[in-house]
Amino acid sequence: MTDEQFERLKNHLDASSKKTPSSLDSAILLAAKQQSDARQTVDDKRASISHINKLKAYLFGLMQTTTAQSAFVSVALTVFVFIALALVINPEQQDRDQSSVAESNTVQFNFESENKPDVIVANKKRILSSEQYLMQQKELKMPATQQGRDQILAQMSLPNVPTLLDDMNLTERDERQFAKSLISIAMQDIRVMIDSQNLNEARVRYARLKQSCSSCPLPDSLEALLLMSSPSNT
Amino acid sequence: MPYDYRSMLKKKITDNTEKDAHHCEPTLVKDEALLLAYAQGDSNAFETLYTRYKKSLFNHLRRQCSNSSIAEELSHDVWLAVIKQANSFEPKALFKTWLYRIAHNRLVDYWRKNSHSKDLLLEDLFRQQHNLSNYSEDHSSELIEIEELLNLLTELSAEQTSTLLLKVEGFSHAEIAQITQTKQETVKSRLRYATKHLRLSVRATS
Numbered sequence: 253m254t255d256e257q258f259e260r261l262k263n264h265l266d267a268s269s270k271k272t273p274s275s276l277d278s279a280i281l282l283a284a285k286q287q288s289d290a291r292q293t294v295d296d297k298r299a300s301i302s303h304i305n306k307l308k309a310y311l312f313g314l315m316q317t318t319t320a321q322s323a324f325v326s327v328a329l330t331v332f333v334f335i336a337l338a339l340v341i342n343p344e345q346q347d348r349d350q351s352s353v354a355e356s357n358t359v360q361f362n363f364e365s366e367n368k369p370d371v372i373v374a375n376k377k378r379i380l381s382s383e384q385y386l387m388q389q390k391e392l393k394m395p396a397t398q399q400g401r402d403q404i405l406a407q408m409s410l411p412n413v414p415t416l417l418d419d420m421n422l423t424e425r426d427e428r429q430f431a432k433s434l435i436s437i438a439m440q441d442i443r444v445m446i447d448s449q450n451l452n453e454a455r456v457r458y459a460r461l462k463q464s465c466s467s468c469p470l471p472d473s474l475e476a477l478l479l480m481s482s483p484s485n486t
Numbered sequence: 487m488p489y490d491y492r493s494m495l496k497k498k499i500t501d502n503t504e505k506d507a508h509h510c511e512p513t514l515v516k517d518e519a520l521l522l523a524y525a526q527g528d529s530n531a532f533e534t535l536y537t538r539y540k541k542s543l544f545n546h547l548r549r550q551c552s553n554s555s556i557a558e559e560l561s562h563d564v565w566l567a568v569i570k571q572a573n574s575f576e577p578k579a580l581f582k583t584w585l586y587r588i589a590h591n592r593l594v595d596y597w598r599k600n601s602h603s604k605d606l607l608l609e610d611l612f613r614q615q616h617n618l619s620n621y622s623e624d625h626s627s628e629l630i631e632i633e634e635l636l637n638l639l640t641e642l643s644a645e646q647t648s649t650l651l652l653k654v655e656g657f658s659h660a661e662i663a664q665i666t667q668t669k670q671e672t673v674k675s676r677l678r679y680a681t682k683h684l685r686l687s688v689r690a691t692s
Contacts, residue, residue, distance in 0.1 A: 262654045264632060267617075268610035269545040276558050277540065280565045281533055287569045288529040433612045437633055464608075464640050 304337050392479045404475045405451050410439050411481030420469055434465045442474070517581035525572040532572075536565065539582070543589055546651060549607035550593055550644070552600065560596060564589045579664060586652065587665045593648070602644035607651075611636055642680060649676040 311330045395401050413435050422428040438461035445454040458474040471477050515523075515531075517538070523531035543564065548557030567588050575584065615632045639647065645666070652662045659677075663670045 258654055260631060261635060262656075264611060264614050264628075264635065265545070265549070265607075265654065268614045269541065270548065270554070272540045272544045272561065273558060276544075276562060277536075279562065280536060280540075280569075281529075283566060284524070284532040284536070284569050285529045287572075288524065288527055288532070291525075291573070292527045430609065430612055433615060433636070434608075437636060441637070460640065 301337075304333060307333055308337075392476055394473075394475065394479070401475045402451055404478055405446055405454060406449075408478040408482055410443055410446075411477060413439060416481065422467065431465055431468050434461060435468065518575075518577040521568075521572055521575055521581055522577070525575070532569070535581070539585060540565075542655065543585065546586070546655060547589060547593065549610070549651060550602065550604070550648060551596065552603035552605055554606070556596065556600075557606075560589070560592050563592050567592075580661070583657070583661045583664055586655070586657070587667075590648065590652075590665050597644055602647070604639060604647060607647070608636060608639060611639070638680060646676045646680055649673055650680050653677060 308330070311326060311333060395404065413432065416435065417428060417432055420431065422431055438457060441457050442454045445451070445457060455474050458470075458477070462468070462470050462472075471480060515534070517535060520531040520535045524535070540561075544557060544561045547560045547564075548554055551557045551560065564585070568585060575581070611632050615629055615636075618628055618632070639650075642650065649662055649666065652665060657665065659670050659673045662673045666673070
């Protein structure tokens, strides 16, 4: 692909892109703020500890060089500094501050699913007339030999896509549109392959269609599809 | 003397006169500078960064998952990883490359437990095709183009699809190799395969 083709693919994808849910945005921004606040608190405490350490060093030096009376005062001041240090640094509080951020990282927020039916999931839930559709396969006279099956592909016409879709009884508009696009493209490919006598490639292409369109109650083989769709079978 | 990236970026934040040729606003602050500012406590910087990339990242993830809820969870995980690791980000690579590398790792973890899915990606293109076909103006060339792309995308493996989507996001081969932790040659070969497949599809449909 040329750069221009990549650019066009990007344009097509951008035209159908979705916005992020507001609940996601809120959760992320809140987590970012909490983490930022937690970092700021830790930084502030580190600064306090650094100042207090410097003060401690000064007081220890003072204790060593003064007289007894001054030494008593120095000791009292030192004790006061230690008490202040203990009040400032509370490891448990530090852990709690950080753990609230950690906990928020694991908060499960409720992803409310939209009311629109998921195309793929809806397919599994709906009741299809696939039984009726598949029942027809049992009545088909599938040839036993490879030559017979090749003749089916070579001689019979591919089904009309709208008729095929009607037989599938797809109720959701999105499902139908999804299936229509997949089947239309696949039928075009298969037609070209059959016309150029690449029958096995046509069968592989059909298998891929069946795999990619799980909502489509297609018969197991391409030959079965052609047999079912032929006028003599109706 | 080793080049000090952090000092360079700090200076950029202070000056705020960086001109980015790719953006309309001449004083737009670069991503790496914003992340550094956030690491130093500026939560508004993170908000700017998040607003820039939230949509593209979210859509990149949803196009490789089976549904939007999964994409939301993955997106949530990726951004939380960014928040936690902001302090340790080394500006040797671009922020965008780093962000998408985290996203790719999350995707790979997801694919290990669930299969790769292109359902939403194909659905987006089908929807686009449907929308274009409803217009009264002639969009036949675009419709054919989308059909070709649909043909191509159904053929590609998870890694090939991921590489193609990263290329569409504007990453170079070297950056894609960093993101997917593969060699550049592997990236080129995956894209070459995609191109070859596209030509075959075009021949088949014509």
